[in-house]
Amino acid sequence: MSCCLQPLIFLLFAAAAAPRQPCGPLGLSHDTVLxxxxxxxxxxxWDEGPGNVTVSWRVEEWGxxxxxxxxxxxxxxxxxxEDAGTYSCFVGSHRLRSLRLLVQxxxxxxxxSCYRRSHDHDVLCEWPLRAKPxxxxxxxxWVKQRFTAENATEQRCRFFSKSQKFVCRVKVxxxxxDIKPLLVSTCVSNGAGSAAGEDKxxxxxGVLRxxxxxxxxxxxxEKAPQRLRVNWSYPSSWDHRFYWLRFQxxxxxxxxxxxxxxxQVTTTWLDIHDAWRGLQHVVQVRAQEEFGHGxxxxxxxxxxxxxxxxxKDLNSEMGFFSSQFPMEDGTYGLTLPPELFVEDGADGTGGPIMEASARSTASPYTFLVAGGSLLLGIALCIGIVLRYRQLWWMDGWRGAKPEGEGQHVLVPLGSPSPPPSDTPLLSSPCSPASGGLHVTSLDYFFSGQ
Known part of the structure; x- marks a missing residue:
């Protein structure tokens, strides 16, 4: 076991003892002034020379x-x-010396920070600058595998003035x-000094983005006032035939x-179910590798x-005014046009606008209930009329003369008193032949006979 561990321990110590990549200022020549x-x-x-000689200077910069x-x-x-350039001194037409001035x-x-646009792209490492270098x-x-003593791969970085950043491309x-750790080192230098970035x-x-x-x-x-359909497509740098993305x-x-x-949206579309009626909505989408890497x-x-x-409810030319309020069931109320929220119209009357809106927002169930009540009332009236008609017909039939009786009937001048046994205890207030509705006949009306 110890024989197997010795090479591994040696490699670890070699990696730990490996010197950091050199990062120092650029060397300046003897004729360069910083x-x-x-x-x-x-x-x-010159440091020492004749004092009676006229020395002239000329600078050459930017061509x-x-x-x-x-x-x-x-x-x-x-x-x-802008003062940087090559300064030359002359005596007459003879050049005595040239100095290169660097203003740095x-x-x-x-x-x-490093990122990779997809599994098929190289790694890009970049950092922004506060001022132009x-x-x-x-x-x-420099990039190398961690815990190894192999030499690092060196990459030259480019400065992009539009984005004000250095960008380095690491060939993969x-x-x-994909899970092996890599060690990344950076160094920026010029004639005035150098700066090394922290190793990453x-x-x-892990750098997928x-x-x-x-x-x-x-x-x-259509016909969904609280829904929106959002569609999008994969970025052109991502090959979705082999690798998928998830979206937010x-x-x-x-x-x-x-x-x-x-x-956790895995499709390239989404239906929003709680949109606000009549309002513009701002929508954005972003993506990540399907398993959450990077x-x-x-x-x-x-x-x-x-x-x-x-x-029919809203006039698109007049714009929208949202009056949605959350209801008890979690839904929202109607979205009303702005005409309903003004007291007077252009002609000084606001009544017709309110009346038209009331008709447009009335529920159909109100008309059903009103119509049913009206039909029920009509049916009750018809039933009562038929019932009275039957009663009137029966009273008329009882008061008619029977067929076969003589046309001339002798009526005595004085009606004899009926015997006590034939006299009713309660006499009728009026003759039944009058054809009217008797109070004592109400029991018959309500009895159903």
């Missing part, structure tokens, strides 16, 4: 030549980067292990500042869209 921005400096043609005041010493005050300051310490500044990057060989340990999977999704669109769904969508109604987010991409460009609106 000056800091804002400092004062004096250039001399042009300019004469300067004469004299053995040439003072320069408050140096600027030590470089900024790099703070490197001095001319002649050099940036280098085919078949490289990365893995190919896709580009933002493309072609984000927001469309309304955020949205907000204007002019709100707080976003709602939906995570970092999220930047958010996509903002896309704007509004839910579907019924043309």
């Amino acid at each position: 000056g800091r921005p804002g400092a004062n400096i004096t250039l001399r043609c 042009r030549s300019q004469r300067l005041p004469a004299g053995n010493a040439l003072p320069l005050h408050r140096l600027r980067h 300051e030590p470089p900024e310490t790099p703070r490197v 001095s001319p002649g500044t050099r940036a280098m990057l 060989p085919r078949g490289a292990d 340990i990365i893995t190919l999977n 896709p580009d933002p999704p493309l072609n984000v669109t927001v469309t309304a769904l 969508v955020r949205y907000r109604p204007e002019p709100a500042r707080t976003f709602s987010e939906v995570d 970092a999220w991409s930047e958010w996509s460009r903002e896309a704007v869209g509004a839910p579907w609106t019924d043309p």
Whole structure:
């Protein structure tokens, strides 16, 4: 066992003892003079010489030549980067000496971040700068496998003035292990000094950061006033035939500042179910590797869209006014047009606008209940009329004369008193032949006979 551990221990110690990549200022030649921005400096043609000789100076910078005041010493005050160039002194037409002036300051310490746009791309390491670097500044990057004694791969970095950053490209060989740790070192140097960045340990999977999704669109769904359909596409740098992405969508109604987010979206579309009626919504999408390796991409460009609106309820030419309020069941109320919230119209009357809106927002169930009540009342009236008609018909039939009786009936002048046994205890208040409705007949009406 000890024999097997010895080579491993040796490699670990060798990696720990491996010297850091050299990071020092660029070497300056004997005829180069360094000056800091804002400092004062004096250039001399010679240290000792005849004092009665007229010395003239000329500077060559950015491809042009300019004469300067004469004299053995040439003072320069408050140096600027534009003062850098080659200064030559002459006696007559004879050149005596040439000095190269560099106006530089030590470089900024790099703070490197590395990312990989997809599994098929190289690793890019970059760092931003607060100010443009001095001319002649050099940036280098070294990459090697961690815990090994092999030599590091050296990469030269380029400065991009538009984005104000240095960018280094690290070539990834085919078949490289995505989880093997790599050690990244950086160094920036110029004639005024050098600065080394902090070593970073990365893995190919850990630095994955896709580009933002493309072609984000927001469309309304017909007859769905609280839904929106969001569509997008994969970034062109990501090959979705072999590797997938997962997405995160955020949205907000204007002019709100707080976003709602939906995570773990694996498709390239999403339906929003809680959109605000009649309002424009701002939507953005970002992406990450499907298994969560690496970092999220930047958010996509903002896309704007509004839910579907019924043309019968809202006048699209007059704009929208949201009056949604959360109800007890979690839904939202109606979105009303702005005409309902003004007291007077252009003609001084607001009644017709309110009346039209009331008709448009009335529920159909109100008409059903009113119609049913009306039909029930009509049926009851018809039933009562039929019942009275039957009663009137029966009373008329009872008071009619029977057929076969004589037409001339002798009526006695005085009616004899009926015997006590034939006299009713309660007499009828009126004759039943009158054809009217008797009070004593109500029992019959309600009895159903």
